[in-house]
Amino acid sequence: MTALLPSRTGARVERLPLARFTTLGVGGEAEVWFVETHAQLAEAMEVPYRILGGGSNLVVADEGVPERVVRLSGPFAERDLSPDPLLSTPEQLVTGWVGGGVPLPGLIRTLQKLGLSNLEGTVGIPAQVGGAVWMNAGTRYGEMFDGLHTLEIVTPQGARQVTPDDLGWGYRQSGIPRGHIVTRVRLKLRPSTPEAVLEKMSAADQARKGQPKMKTPGCAFKNPGGVSAGRLIDEAGLKGTRIGQAMIAPEHANFIVNLGGASAADVHGLLALIRERVGVPLELEYELWPGEAEGHGA
Known part of the structure; x- marks a missing residue:
């Protein structure tokens, strides 16, 4: 194995299995850079790289990836939710900077306790802020750009x-x-009450009750032309279909789950089978690594 060169700017660099950073729990090794400053980030970006956030919406190949994998940490994973007095109004609060490495679920819980609305529709999405923004993650109840x-x-x-x-x-x-990393954002939020925000979050969360609780990247395919991709996969008779240790979830056919020990090859096999059996073209929601470099894994 090639020895890792130390970072000039003090970034922590390790060779690690990417499976530990993904919600699906598959993926081989890569050189991982934990960056805390713009200088460290600039150094990490001197050669081909990928940016990895919360690891949802992502399927990493069993052999890993050859590029550097960048993780935002330190100040890039901190948040300042105090109102900016120059930008805020009584009707709209604009926060200080929220780092791209901040976990989205914890942020949404904090906003609810503060009675701040606009992002409650993203409840339950296991992403970091940068990746969630890069893919405009959301549900039918709202998306990231509602609060940016x-x-x-x-x-x-x-x-x-x-x-x-x-x-x-x-x-x-x-x-x-691609090639652009979301390092931090300011949020625009509507003052409300904790109770009202919680009610909206509960509605969005209730709609997710039928989703699987096992390891999964999230929804596999975008809804084509407003039609539910999950319904199309279900109508093709594929719910519960297994390849190796990967399965099309019985609870919701647009989710692929890891039964324990699944490989990326197993998942790719199911994706190919779905496309073969469903009668309309389906566009992936997942990022596939390798593939084009310099993308976000939420």
């Missing part, structure tokens, strides 16, 4: 700040190009 004011995006050429109006965002996509 400003984004800081970093490329090998440096950092810049943009607003949602600068991006061509839409359903499950932000318009942020």
